[in-house]
Amino acid sequence: MNEEQHQYDIKTRFYAIPVTGSTELKVAMVFAERTQVMGLDVRSIVVPAGMKGYVIVELGNPGDLYDLIRGVRNVKRRRPLLMKPEEVVKLARPVVEIPELKRDQIVEIIGGPFKGMRGRVVEVYESRGEVDLVLLESEFHMVITVPIEQVKLAESE
């Protein structure tokens, strides 16, 4: 338990700064510019995909937080929240992991009009991010093309 707690550098602090909804990307870009101009110790800025109304900043020196957010438009006047590194790392990683697919693998479709059906991989187009499948549940030979993030490997029986 203790090892887990100290696996990250404890000097780094993460703060979630409340901002007006839909302005997160704009505010993050202002923060990035301000960091470079003022020479603040901000190491990274995260705008999570599923977390509206917050911009997370990684600070080496927590004293720079005030200089970072002072007078920036769309930043709310609420106190920034201290976050655990584990939580921020979870938010910064892509949520959907795209599987590595090969020919003749059996996959399950998890999105789109064919959701819930199973298919056999015919061809994988990595550059386009699409995959050709033959539907197993269809009565006739039917090849469909679906985005690669809409399939997952079926569990082997």
Place this chain on the structure above:
Amino acid sequence: MAPVRRAPTRRPPLKACRRCGGLVDRETRVCPYCGSTDFTDNWEGMIVILDPENSLIAKETGINKKGYFAIKVAGRVVKR
């Protein structure tokens, strides 16, 4: 030539590289981070790396360059 008029949007005019997730201007042809030419407008979330040597997020996500990166990119096959 008359300038192209775009519909007003709150999103910054950036596109994401499908290979590394790097965010670049719409006019850029080649990704400055990985050299790829495969881009998409369908991306979500952003990470700005300002100090790649000391940043915990840079270590955990495997990004070792300064810059803007997308968290989720549609159709990305190669993981960072």
